[in-house]
Amino acid sequence: MIRNYFTKMKGASKSPPPVGISEILWSWIGAFLGISTVALISYRVLEGKGLTMIIGSFGASAVLIYGAVKSPLAQPRNLLGGHVLSALIGVTSYQILHSHIWLAAAVAVATSIACMHGTKTLHPPGGATALIAVIGGKSVHSLGYLYAIIPTAVGASIMLAIALLVNNIPKTRRYPEFWL
Amino acid sequence: MADQKAYNPVDIEISDDDIYEAMKDIRGYLDITPADVKELYGLAYRHAYERIACSIKARDVMTAQVISVKKTTPLKDVARIMAEYGISGVPVVDEDGTVAGVISEKDFFSRMGGKGTKSFMSLLAACMEGKEGCPADPIRAETAADIMSSPPLAVEAHAPLRDIGNIFSENHINRVPVVDETGRLIGIVSRTDVLRGPLLKERPCSP
Numbered sequence: 001m002i003r004n005y006f007t008k009m010k011g012a013s014k015s016p017p018p019v020g021i022s023e024i025l026w027s028w029i030g031a032f033l034g035i036s037t038v039a040l041i042s043y044r045v046l047e048g049k050g051l052t053m054i055i056g057s058f059g060a061s062a063v064l065i066y067g068a069v070k071s072p073l074a075q076p077r078n079l080l081g082g083h084v085l086s087a088l089i090g091v092t093s094y095q096i097l098h099s100h101i102w103l104a105a106a107v108a109v110a111t112s113i114a115c116m117h118g119t120k121t122l123h124p125p126g127g128a129t130a131l132i133a134v135i136g137g138k139s140v141h142s143l144g145y146l147y148a149i150i151p152t153a154v155g156a157s158i159m160l161a162i163a164l165l166v167n168n169i170p171k172t173r174r175y176p177e178f179w180l
Numbered sequence: 181m182a183d184q185k186a187y188n189p190v191d192i193e194i195s196d197d198d199i200y201e202a203m204k205d206i207r208g209y210l211d212i213t214p215a216d217v218k219e220l221y222g223l224a225y226r227h228a229y230e231r232i233a234c235s236i237k238a239r240d241v242m243t244a245q246v247i248s249v250k251k252t253t254p255l256k257d258v259a260r261i262m263a264e265y266g267i268s269g270v271p272v273v274d275e276d277g278t279v280a281g282v283i284s285e286k287d288f289f290s291r292m293g294g295k296g297t298k299s300f301m302s303l304l305a306a307c308m309e310g311k312e313g314c315p316a317d318p319i320r321a322e323t324a325a326d327i328m329s330s331p332p333l334a335v336e337a338h339a340p341l342r343d344i345g346n347i348f349s350e351n352h353i354n355r356v357p358v359v360d361e362t363g364r365l366i367g368i369v370s371r372t373d374v375l376r377g378p379l380l381k382e383r384p385c386s387p
Contacts, residue, residue, distance in 0.1 A: 013215030014196075017204045071211035172207040 030066030082123025090133025281328030
């Protein structure tokens with residue numbers, strides 16, 4: 001039994017095949033357009049109004065929705081559901097447990113993973129969205145539950161719109177695989 | 181058990197390279213390892229196999245123009261019919277067409293040549309030794325009813341392939357008559373029919 005336990009650490013499969021140059025190019029284009037749109041809105045429109053349209057977890061979402069478009073984790077249900085659900089859980093964790101910030105952080109991430117699993121909305125960047133709600137500093141804390149709408153829901157929706165527009169241009173891509 | 185395993189096409193393993201090449205055929209990044217693809221493929225194949233084994237029925241694979249003999253048919257005529265049509269077994273019916281039994285080559289062998297002969301080769305050997313005359317002498321005057329296996333194992337038209345396969349392996353037989361609700365003969369399913377069933381419409385292999 002012990003031996004089996006350690007044998008499992010050797011790995012059982014090989015790395016999936018590499019992607020072609022056009023796939024790499026389209027991933028770059030999608031990510032560039034998606035992030036530049038939310039960043040532009042954030043820094044040119046919302047700057048100085050105490051609001052933002054971009055959070056760190058969007059960088060991770062970009063990997064999925066522009067770079068791994070077939071992945072179940074990258075589908076609209078997961079993108080929107082995972083971010084919004086995790087944002088709500090993150091804000092709630094902070095508001096209840098802010099006197100023990102380490103605990104609030106851990107509860108936020110662990111609970112958001114569990115809830116995403118339970119609702120079939122698992123989206124890895126959601127974990128970051130929940131964590132940012134706790135450790136994101138004054139600018140995030142002052143938003144309260146608004147954090148779940150701006151930047152999270154609106155920003156993710158913009159990124160989704162760009163994904164729909166860009167990912168369906170090349171013959172070899174289609175997006176999404178499913179909506180609900 | 182060993183018999184059944186040899187039947188199972190799932191055991192014709194797809195290789196790791198097959199999976200890897202297939203993943204390369206799909207352009208774009210697949211968020212799954214080759215090992216998981218292989219496991220999924222195996223499970224899906226098993227499900228398909230189950231579905232086919234249960235959804236194909238006796239009526240889909242049976243031979244409907246079935247050759248049969250009467251209970252009163254003399255064995256020499258039974259042997260002649262089996263030889264003529266090149267079949268190794270034949271159902272035996274009553275006057276009204278109800279299946280009363282099945283006669284196979286084995287039923288002939290086991291009644292012939294005295295000392296527990298069971299196969300064609302043992303009969304041939306006895307014949308060539310020539311000590312006891314024709315090995316068929318003991319049953320020359322008998323009729324189908326005397327040597328048939330009875331009561332017959334029969335299935336109805338809606339019996340799934342899976343159940344028929346099990347009947348074959350559990351009873352060590354090679355064919356089973358298909359009957360209607362009243363027990364009348366409407367067809368026969370052989371081992372070959374079961375194997376061929378789902379594959380019959382496949383394209384030939386490319387050279």
